[in-house]
Amino acid sequence: MKKGKSRNKRKKTRSRLLWIAIAVIGIAAVISAVCVAGMLATKENAWRTPEELLVEYMDHIPKQEYEEMYAMLHIEASGNVSQEDFVTRNSAIYEGIEVQNMAVQIIAYDEEQMAVTYQTSFDTVAGTISFENEALFLKGEDGYKLVWDDSMIFPNLTSTDKVRVSTTQAVRGEILDRNGRVLAGKGIASSVGIVPGKVENREEAIAQIAELLETTPEAIEKMLSAQWVKDDSFVPIKTIPRVEEIELMKIEPDEEVLKEKERHEKLLEIPGVMISDVEVREYPLGEAAAHLVGYVQSVTAEDLEEHAGEGYTANSVISRSGMEGLFESELKGQNGCRIYIVNSEGKEKEELACILVQHGQDIQLTIDANLQVSLYEQFKEDKSCSVAMNPYTGEVLALVSTPSYDNNDFIMGLSSEQWTALNEDENKPMYNRFRQVWCPGSTFKPITAAVGLESGAIDPMEDYGNVGLSWQKDASWGSYHVTTLHAYEPVILENALIYSDNIYFAKAALKIGSEEMESSLTGLGFNEELPFEIKMAESQYSNTEGIETEIQLADSGYGQGQVLVNPLHMACIYSAFCNEGNVIKPYLVYQKDAVAEYWIPGAFSNETASRVLEGTKKVVNDSNGTGYAAHRDDILLAGKTGTAEIKASKDDASGTELGWFAIFTTEDTVEHPILIISMVEDVKGRGGSGYVVKKDGLVLEEWFSSN
Missing domain, CATH: 3.90.1310.10 (Penicillin-binding protein 2a (Domain 2))
Incomplete structure (x- = not known):
């Protein structure tokens, strides 16, 4: 009896436990379902909106992030476009038009249609493009996805359309x-090219072409391997001078022309080579x-x-x-x-x-081409520079540096051998000498004279006395003496200019004093940039902050010491002698009605300028003057010669000499006024400054006879 009651009790207990378990499971299921629903709702609420996604999509475009753009698409709704096709299409268009500075403004969002209306604008190679457009989105498993077709690029673009970019050069x-x-303009040259499909014995042919064009077979092969090249393409290899028929018809054609004609003929004998005319820059x-x-x-x-x-x-x-x-x-x-x-x-x-x-x-430009050529022809075998200007207007008429190079060669393309030869030439043909500063020698003496007169340190009629051809202030100078070439009397300013007396101007500099000399030269534009279109090196009177010794000061008086002057700066200062003491401002861009503008007005008094002008007239017109070889009977000229010694030390006997000549018309009534300053390196043993005087005299003869 007890055993039966016990079994029944155990059955009832198991039943109650089963029902409890079922109830617990049911409650858990309900709770789980509620949690899942809540999580889904939370996830959907966390999705980025179509407006946000559109802005992100557009932001990828200028960054060329096409794969990231593709990942935002609803692929099925976008016609199952492949990533490769999508990237190819978008990159070709957006990069082809050079998209930059993308801006997007959301105008409206239709929640039911999931359509975003927006305005976009961006910069391109042809200017700004702006348009209104619409983007459609669909809900995917993990958020909204963009429905893409070609109209997302431009509203009226279809899949069969193409976007073209055309450039007018x-x-x-x-x-x-x-x-x-014309100093620089249009010219015609010959473009040598290869049609790959017509080349026979390729390796041999390319080696032959490379030799004739002074390039390498590797360079030619690289050009032929470009992606755009097809068998029937004309692939330009090099531009060479065109052979003018009119040149060949001359009785004695230029040797270079004949060589060029021979090169053309040899190139055309090679199958696959073509030569066509091409427009180039010409000088x-x-x-x-x-x-x-x-x-x-x-x-x-x-x-x-x-x-x-x-x-x-x-x-x-x-x-x-x-x-x-x-x-x-x-x-x-x-x-x-x-x-x-x-x-x-x-x-x-x-x-x-x-x-x-x-x-x-x-x-x-204000440049006169005939004068430019005339100066070049006279000095082309020298290491030299020349500047010419109208001293009354500031118009720069010529800027010449020799030896030179042919700038047309750079249009054709220099071979590495040609480039090396130019840069290693000891005469430095690429070096622009008219932009540099040089030791002026005696061409500086009129400036010393003007500074001395203006400061009152020089009395033009004071006779300094004939001390011979060598002089020193006192024994404190040791073995150093100032030397000169001519003895004359009386030793006054005008004669000192005529005979180019170093001793007179050394004494004059000592009278002026270093402080006054430095101050006056600073006032004349030394250690200052010349106000001119081309940047010139700054003139200086010392390598340090000032003139440090008596000997340096004395040497500075006749253009030695540490004085360095730019030739155009020198020309500007000389202009003051015929402009009542006003230093002209040089300029290079032509003005129909030239109006003088002064860089340093009142640099000298009219009296000082006139006194120096009279002395420089005598330099050219007095038979004893160092510039008398340039004297003319028809036009009154003034000027100053100069020979600057370039030595490693004061005792150096093997140094070289720079030869200078400054010459100018003295009256603004002359029909074609001119001021020329020329400097030639290495005139030692070649006549010194006299070498330059002769050449400038020939230039002036041509200038006055042709104008």
């Missing part, structure tokens, strides 16, 4: 002389104006990177030096560019952006 402006003669004056005009070259990948956003393309040229560089922005102009959509038949469907071409401006 701006014509580079010309550089002209004062009379309209008609060549070597005569290379340092002044400068040159351009085709842009490099580095140029495009450095000048990104400045309108350069792979077909552009860019300046490297001279006037080409100084006026690059004006000369280059602005390329025209259009972005437009064409349909599958190639017909234009819509213009998206357009910038009209702006051709480069012409730059007219």
Whole structure:
């Protein structure tokens, strides 16, 4: 009995436990269901909105993050576009039009349609593009996804349409002389190219072409392996001078022309080689104006990177030096560019952006091409520089540096051998001498005279006495003496200029004193940048902060010591002698009605300027004057010679000499006034400054006879 009651009790207990378990499981299931529902609701609330996603999508475009854009798509609703096709399409368009500065503004959101209306704008190679568009979204398992088709790029773009970019190359402006003669402009050259499919015995042919074009087979192979090259493509290899028929018809054609003709013929004998005319930059004056005009070259990948956003393309040229560089922005102009959509038949469907071409401006200089060539021809075998200007207006008429180089060679492309030869030439043909400073020698004496007169330190009629050809102040100078070439009497300022007396001007400098000399030269623009379009080296009177010794001061008086002067600066100071003491401001950009502007007005009094002018007239017109070889009967000229000793030390007997000559018309009534300053290196044993006087005299003869 007890056993039966016990079994029944155990059955009832198991039943109660079962029901409890079932109840617990049920409650847990309910709780679990509620939790899942809550989690789903929380996840959906955490999804980013279509507006936020659209902004993110557009933000990827200028960063070229196309894979990230693709990951945001609803693939099925986007026509199952592959990632490769999506990336190819978007990158080709957005990078082709050079998208930058993307901006997006949300206008509206239709929650039911899940459609975002937005306004977008961005900069492109053809200007700003702006439009309103609509983006559709669908709910996916893990959030909203963008429905993409080509209209997301541009509203009217379909999958069969193409976006085109066309560029109209701006014509580079010309550089002209004062009379309209071209210094830099359009020329025609020969473009040598290869049609790969027509080449026979490729390795041998390319080696032959490379030799004739002074390049390497590797360089040619690299050009032929470019992605765009097909068998029937014309692949330009090098630009070479064009052989003019008119040159060949001369009785005695130039040897270089004949060599070039022979090269053309040999190239054309090679199957696959073609030669066509191509427009290039040309410099008609060549070597005569290379340092002044400068040159351009085709842009490099580095140029495009450095000048990104400045309108350069792979077909552009860019300046490297001279006037080409100084006026690059004006000369280059602005390329025209259009972005437009064409349909599958190639017909234009819509213009998206357009910038009209702006051709480069012409730059007219004050330079006289004939004078430029005349000076070059006289000094082309020398290491020299010359500047010429109108002393009454400041118009710079010529800037010449010799020896020179042909800037046309840079258009054609220099071989490494040519470039090395230019840079290793001991005469430094690439060195621009008219921009440098040089020891002026006796051409500095009129400046010392003017400083002394202006300060009252020099009495022009005081006779310093004839002390012979060698002099020192006292025994404190040790073995150092100032020497001169001529003995004369009386030893007064005018005669000292005529005979170019070093001793007189050494004594004059001591009378002036270092403080006054430094102050006066500073007032004349020493240690100061010349106000001129081309940056010139600054003239100086000392290598340190000042003139430190009596000997240095004495030597400075006749243009030695540590005095260095830029030739154009010297010309400007000389202009004061015929402008009543006012130092002219030089300029290079032509003005139809030239108006004088003074850089340093009142540098000297009219009395001082007149006194120095009279002395420099005698230098050229007195038979004893060192510049008498340039004397003319028809036009009154003034000037000053100079020979500067360049020595490693005061005792150096093997040093060289610089020869100078400054010469100018003295009256503003002359029809074609001019001031020329020329400097030639290494005139020792060649006549000193007399060598320069003779050559400048020939230049003036040509100047006055042709004007």
